[in-house]
Amino acid sequence: MxxxxxxxxxxxxxxxxxxxxxxxxxxxxxxxxxxxxxxxxxxxxxxxxxxxxxxxxxxxxxxxxxxxxxxxxxxxxxxxxxxxxxxxxxxxxxxxxxxxxxxxxxxxxxxxxKTRIGFFRYVAGAVALFGSFFAFVLVSIAALPSLQVFEGLIYEKGKIAYSAVESYRGTDEVVSSVQEALGANSFTDRFLRTGSGLDGKLFRATVKFYNPLMAEQYKQYIFDSPGAEKYKAHSKAVAENTRIYKKYEDTYLKLQNVYDGILNSEDPGVKDGEKALAEIDALRGQEGVDDVILNLFAYDIAGMCGMGDEKIYGCLDKTYEERGKSDVDWSFLYYDPYIDSLIARDRDDEALALTEELAKKDISNEKPFSQQAKIYVKKGDMERAEEIVNTYCANNLTKDGTFSDSGYQMLIWLARIKGDYKELAETRNAAEQLYDLIPEYNRQQALAYLIEGKYDDAYEQAYLADEKAYYRASYYNDTSAMTEEIYATLYVSAVLCDKYGEKNGENAEHIPEIIESFKTRKFSGDNVEQIVSGKLDVKDVLTKGGYDLI
Amino acid sequence: MRLVYVIFKFILFPGTYIRGFWEHLTCKILHLPVESEGYLRADEACGHVEHALATTGWSAWLMATGPGFMMFNAGMSFLYAGILNIFYMGITPYDSLPMFIFYAVLIYLGVSFMCSLFPLTEDILTYWDIAFHGKKGPSFILKVISFPLALVTRIGAFCEKNCINFLLAIIFIVLHIVFAL
Structure with missing residues (x-):
């Protein structure tokens, strides 16, 4: 024609x-x-x-x-x-x-x-029709997990590192819940699963946003499991990270040695800290590490060696001031401690400005919201604090319409600050039905019991919080769960339970060893030391100022 | 251009063939005479059937958009079943070679269907003429409702005739690779 x-x-x-x-x-x-x-x-x-x-x-x-x-x-x-x-x-x-x-x-x-359509043509049309229906089913079951990955990609493009990594990590969880909803069968096993390409994305985000030292550790976690050799073959990110790591291996080893020296030291004190900081300074200007990362290492070391608030805050200030010296945006590593340090130094307006900026960037990151709420609590504006917590919770509802784990965390914290312990217990129970491995729920409950003078209950909850944190670190590689706050709560609860409690709880037998293990540890601030030595009342510490032990 | 068009149509033959089938079936349903029924042929009507032009608004509309509707639904399902699993769920040959090939074939099928989405220019111009120029056109409300899709179909038919849709398909896949891989 x-x-x-x-x-x-x-x-x-x-x-x-x-x-x-x-x-x-x-x-x-x-x-x-x-x-x-x-x-x-x-x-x-x-x-x-x-x-x-x-x-x-x-x-x-x-x-x-x-x-x-x-x-x-x-x-x-x-x-x-x-x-x-x-x-x-x-x-x-x-x-x-x-x-x-x-x-x-x-x-x-x-x-x-009267032109006829041949039999084969009808067959082809029917095959296309049924095939497209089958493909539609595949699209439907893969839609939710893919949306989660899509979120991660958007965060990654926007250089919102933490959320990108979290979105990728959460994909397997979404796959599991879809599989659960559909009922496990051979169809979902075959057609609803994530592949090593997703691990590649996760690792790429880690390489892009973490330093190569962390990425190297993470690589081992993701790729070095038995039978995972195949991942190495295709992941450019792995190859790139290995290349960088090998190139600057000497520098990284020196950096690692500084850390190992402190961790292996029997009595890490101010003297060791000064030596470690000098070793860190000696690495400045060498290829493979930038000043922002070295400043962050220095901050970590100052904290671990208990070198005092002035030194710790000094390291954070330096990190913030020199943030422009790095090509990579490390802000997710230093913003939280830096804002916390500003709040501790009563530089509330600076802290507030930073949290507002961060909250606008990523409404799913609970940290700036909780910091804002803390600032308003400190200023005595409880209504505004409550408003911020509610805004965060409303903006971060799960797909089922329930609060997110961090939403519950903020609600439990708010209930404790308001002194509404009944609400705290109810919210914690509801939260634990949905999220059973969040240590902060139990830590907040422990703090509430400390205020009420229920030291045995406080110790048991603190012990549970520590156990959950340890579990998360061991089985999910989530070392961020093992916070200084959890250790401080466990230590204070153990000491007060030992002094004033009946010691009849399930885990009371561990009290002496816990007290012994924390005796030499330096905690940020003086609160823990003074409560343990009896110079400060725990109730006063938890109902005034920062409303927390640290 | 004709050679390029025919080459692309043959490369993406599943969509070309099924498009021809849907057009043929629509003609049968509408009792439109079909002069030449070869779906895969080396001319500009490749993937279409040579048929008499529709004379009523409804049959012209169905002829212009009915087969495209079927192709769109199937094409989107095939395309996204492949894209979601390869680009987002991260299925690679290292996970399962047969599954990777299966999803890659779905992407190919999706592209081939989406590249045979639009009718010949004559079909949409027939509707256009009846609806917007003729005396026996549909009611004003139907004209308004059908106008956006008719316009898209007219533009799409032009793009398909000039091989622009193939270019758009390639850009679409490249963008996904850049964004999601």
């Missing part, structure tokens, strides 16, 4: 010609109706004059192409057009005239209408 003249109608002129045909057909219909039968019977005669017909058809086509304007220019009458139209030949057989109001002669039209 020639596309320029499909169905004998020039393609670009079709609307005009069609309109013209319709108009002409209507005009001549009455006159034609009587003559039509006669024309049909004379068809054979027309065939016997092919040269003449051919000539007329060619002329007609040329006229068609010129359209109405040409007709007007030539001064042709409507009756001329009617005559041409009436004599148009069937494009199918090119022998009979086209039937009035049709595009073929009657004979051809009857033949063409």
């Amino acid at each position: 020639d596309n320029e003249n499909l169905n004998n109608i020039p393609e670009t002129e079709t609307p005009e010609i069609e309109a013209e045909e319709t108009a002409v057909a209507e005009a001549v219909e009455a006159a034609e109706s009587a003559a039509e039968e006669a024309e049909q019977s004379e068809a054979e005669e027309t065939v016997s004059e092919p040269a003449e017909v051919e000539e007329e058809t060619t002329e007609e086509t040329a006229e068609d192409k010129d359209g109405e304007e040409t007709d007007e220019e030539n001064g042709q009458t409507d009756s001329d057009s009617e005559e041409d139209e009436a004599e148009q030949m069937c494009p199918g057989c090119n022998a009979n005239p086209v039937a009035s109001g049709h595009q073929y002669c009657r004979k051809c039209e009857r033949k063409y209408v």
Whole structure:
């Protein structure tokens, strides 16, 4: 078929010609109706004059192409057009005239209408239809996990490292819940699963946003499990990280040695800390580590060695001031402690400005919201604090419409600050039904018991919090769960339970060893030391100022 | 351009063939004469059937958009079943070679269906003429409702005729690779 003249109608002129045909057909219909039968019977005669017909058809086509304007220019009458139209030949057989109001002669039209669709074609159509239905089912079951990955990609593009990593990590959980909803069967096992490409994304986000030391550890976690050799072959991120790591291995080893020296030291004190900080400073200017990372290491070391608030805050200030020296955005590593340090130093307005900026960037990150709420609590504006907590909770509901784990965490904290311990217990129970491995729920409960003077209960809850944190670190590689706050709560609870409690709880037997293990540990601030030595009342510490032990 | 068009249509033959089938079936349903019924052919009508133009608004609308509707639903399902599993769920040949090939084939099928989405220009121009220029067109409300899809179909038919849709399909896949891999 020639596309320029499909169905004998020039393609670009079709609307005009069609309109013209319709108009002409209507005009001549009455006159034609009587003559039509006669024309049909004379068809054979027309065939016997092919040269003449051919000539007329060619002329007609040329006229068609010129359209109405040409007709007007030539001064042709409507009756001329009617005559041409009436004599148009069937494009199918090119022998009979086209039937009035049709595009073929009657004979051809009857033949063409009866065209059959072959059996194989029906089969192909049915296969396509069922195949597309099956594909639709695949899309439906993969939609939710894919959305989770999509979120991660958006966060990654926006350089929101923490949320990107968390979104990727959460995908397997979404897959499990979809599998659970559909019921485990061979179909979901085969068609609903994540692949090593997702591990690659997770690792890439880690390499991009963490330092290569952390990435190297993470690589071991993801890729070095038995049978996971295959991942290495395809992941460019692994190769890139290994390359960087190998290139700067000496620098990293020196950095690691500083850490190991402190961790292995029997009595890490100020003297060791100074030496470690000097070793860190010696690494400045070497390739493979930038100043921002070294400042963060220095901050960690100052904290671990208990070098005092001034030194610790100094390291954080330096990290923040020199943040522009790195090509990579490490803000997710230093913003939280830096804002906490600002709050501790009563630089509330600076802290508030930073938290507002962070909260706008990522409404799913609970940390800036909880810091904002803490600042308002400190300022005595409980209503505003409550408003912030509620806003965060409302913006981060789960797909089932329940609060997120961090939403519950903030609600439990707020209940304790307000002194509503009944609400605290109820919220904690509800939260634990949904999220059973969040240490902070139990830590807040322990703090509430400490305020109430229920030291045995406080110790048991603190012990549970520590156990959950340890479990998360061991089985989910989530070392962030093992916070200084958890250790402080466990230590204080153990000491107070030992002094004033009945020591009849399930885990009371561990109290002496816990006290012994924390005796030499330096905690940030003086609160823990002073409560343990009896110089400060735990109730005063937990109901004023920062409302916490640290 | 005709050669490029035919080459692409043959490379993406599943969509080309099924498009022809849906057009043929629509013609049968509407009792429209089908002059030439080859679906895979080396000319501009590759993937279409040569048929008489519809004469009523409804049949012209169905002829212009009905097969495209079927192709769109199937194409999107195939395309996204493959894309979600390879680009988002991260299925690689290292996880399961047969599954990776299966999803890659789904992407190919999806692209081939989506590249045969639109009718020949004549079909949509026929509806356009009846609805927006003819005296026997549909009611004003139907005109308004059908206008956006008719416009998209008209633009799409132009793109398909000039192989622009193949270019768009390639850009679509490349964007996914850049964004999600």
